Amino acid sequence: MTQTHATIESALDPGTDALVGDWIDLPEAAERLGLKFNRIKQLLAERKALAVRRGGHLMMPAAFIADGQVIKGLPGTLTLLADAGFDEVETLRWLFTPDDTLPGTPVQALAENRGTEVRRRAQALAF
Numbered sequence: 001m002t003q004t005h006a007t008i009e010s011a012l013d014p015g016t017d018a019l020v021g022d023w024i025d026l027p028e029a030a031e032r033l034g035l036k037f038n039r040i041k042q043l044l045a046e047r048k049a050l051a052v053r054r055g056g057h058l059m060m061p062a063a064f065i066a067d068g069q070v071i072k073g074l075p076g077t078l079t080l081l082a083d084a085g086f087d088e089v090e091t092l093r094w095l096f097t098p099d100d101t102l103p104g105t106p107v108q109a110l111a112e113n114r115g116t117e118v119r120r121r122a123q124a125l126a127f
Contacts, residue, residue: 012052016089019096022062026051029060034068048075052088061092063107073115077106080122094122 024032029049030040043049049070051058064074081091095107102109106118 012054012089012092016093016096017054020061020063020092021096023054023059024062024065026058026060029065032065032068033070043070046075047078047082050078050088050091052092061096061107063096063111066111071107071111072113073110073119074107077110077115077119077122080119081125084122084125086125094125 026040027037029051030037033040035043040049044051049060049064051060053059064070077095078091081094086094096105098105102114102117104112106121109115109118
């Protein structure tokens with residue numbers, strides 16, 4: 001399978017799965033975003049969100065959605081990490097690993113509208 005839909009077919013490693021914590025399936029993501037299910041698939045294809053296979057189902061980190069929207073800065077950050085050569089699991093690991101210099105995790109910083117620093121760090125990974 002190609003990686004064009006920002007999904008993977010293999011199971012997550014337990015460490016990355018634990019870092020992410022709360023997961024939602026795609027129908028729940030569609031409901032939280034107020035979108036039709038097909039639009040969720042389009043968001044994944046456009047790399048505006050990311051889902052991986054867990055237990056046979058495509059799942060998205062619950063932290064990617066806040067106040068009925070994909071968190072600000074996530075799509076651009078996903079693009080930067082993909083450009084740096086990160087696969088989906090590496091992207092999740094990077095987004096959910098605590099960084100004392102932020103502080104918190106990159107996904108928390110995005111949710112708190114501190115995305116400029118997160119994107120700067122993601123961009124630096126490509127060099």
